[in-house]
Amino acid sequence: MRDNIYATPQDKVEDFTFDRSVVEVFPDMIQRSVPGYTTIVSSIGKLAKQFQQSNSNIYDLGCSLGAATISMRKFVDADNCKIIGVDNSEAMVERCRLHVNAFKSDIPVEIQCNDINNIKIKNASVVVMNFTLQFIAPEQRQALVQKIFDGLKPGGVFILSEKFRWQDENINNALNDLHLDFKRANGYSELEISQKRSAIENVMKIDYHDAHIQRLNDVGFNSVSCWYQCFNFGSFIAIKS
Ligand SMILES: C[S@@+](CC[C@H](N)C(=O)[O-])C[C@H]1O[C@@H](n2cnc3c(N)ncnc32)[C@H](O)[C@@H]1O
Numbered sequence: 001m002r003d004n005i006y007a008t009p010q011d012k013v014e015d016f017t018f019d020r021s022v023v024e025v026f027p028d029m030i031q032r033s034v035p036g037y038t039t040i041v042s043s044i045g046k047l048a049k050q051f052q053q054s055n056s057n058i059y060d061l062g063c064s065l066g067a068a069t070i071s072m073r074k075f076v077d078a079d080n081c082k083i084i085g086v087d088n089s090e091a092m093v094e095r096c097r098l099h100v101n102a103f104k105s106d107i108p109v110e111i112q113c114n115d116i117n118n119i120k121i122k123n124a125s126v127v128v129m130n131f132t133l134q135f136i137a138p139e140q141r142q143a144l145v146q147k148i149f150d151g152l153k154p155g156g157v158f159i160l161s162e163k164f165r166w167q168d169e170n171i172n173n174a175l176n177d178l179h180l181d182f183k184r185a186n187g188y189s190e191l192e193i194s195q196k197r198s199a200i201e202n203v204m205k206i207d208y209h210d211a212h213i214q215r216l217n218d219v220g221f222n223s224v225s226c227w228y229q230c231f232n233f234g235s236f237i238a239i240k241s
């Protein structure tokens with residue numbers, strides 16, 4: 001279904017939430033809003049295969065409709081691996097379970113409705129946060145990333161995809177403009193773009209690109225790289241040695 005949530009003028013644009021109306025259009029919304037989304041999701045499956053360890057857990061934190069979970073499940077084949085997807089939107093979780101169950105696989109998947117700040121992460125070979133950390137309150141981000149590092153086994157990987165900003169205003173403006181053009185080219189009107197901006201500005205606080213690398217290093221990862229970037233969106237891998 002096509003995303004037209006912000007197509008008509010709203011008297012007051014409410015804060016963005018992952019409710020039932022968003023669930024209905026989510027695949028279209030994320031595809032038309034996030035440059036590189038398809039490449040990132042399919043590469044997450046391949047990265048999971050590279051870093052999988054037998055007898056371990058694979059986490060998809062903020063799994064939405066299960067795109068990354070399903071991608072990983074296509075590639076993961078180590079013995080006794082389990083994929084755990086977590087999301088705190090009941091509407092997402094309900095639909096995610098339907099999506100996941102539509103694919104036959106020997107890899108067990110558990111989809112939990114929970115706040116990722118409250119879950120335990122243990123015995124992990126792979127942890128994915130695909131465009132989710134940006135929705136966590138800024139003051140909770142360091143503790144969450146530390147918990148992920150602590151829950152990873154040696155040799156495990158954290159895959160973190162986000163929208164970025166830059167201290168350098170010239171770079172920031174240039175990459176932002178490319179993103180706005182991407183949205184226009186995908187059929188979003190100026191009204192849709194501006195109402196969506198108002199809806200997300202209070203709930204999606206974007207970190208500087210440098211701040212991500214600093215935080216990943218601070219919690220203990222010493223192998224960190226941005227493995228993909230398209231405009232102001234991209235993805236890091238951080239490996240626990
Ligand atoms: C942009 S979507 C993620 C997209 C998804 N990972 C994918 O690859 O298609 C962000 C998701 O994070 C979830 N989320 C936000 N805050 C959360 C929290 N504290 N705990 C669990 N899930 C959260 C939202 O409900 C939403 O489904």
Ligand SMILES: O=C(O)C(=O)C[C@]1(C(=O)O)C=C[C@@H](O)C=C1
Binds near residue numbers: 030033034196204
């Ligand atoms: O930055 C924007 O304009 C967005 O719409 C971004 C974004 C995201 O990065 O998650 C915000 C909410 C939706 O989940 C889809 C895309």
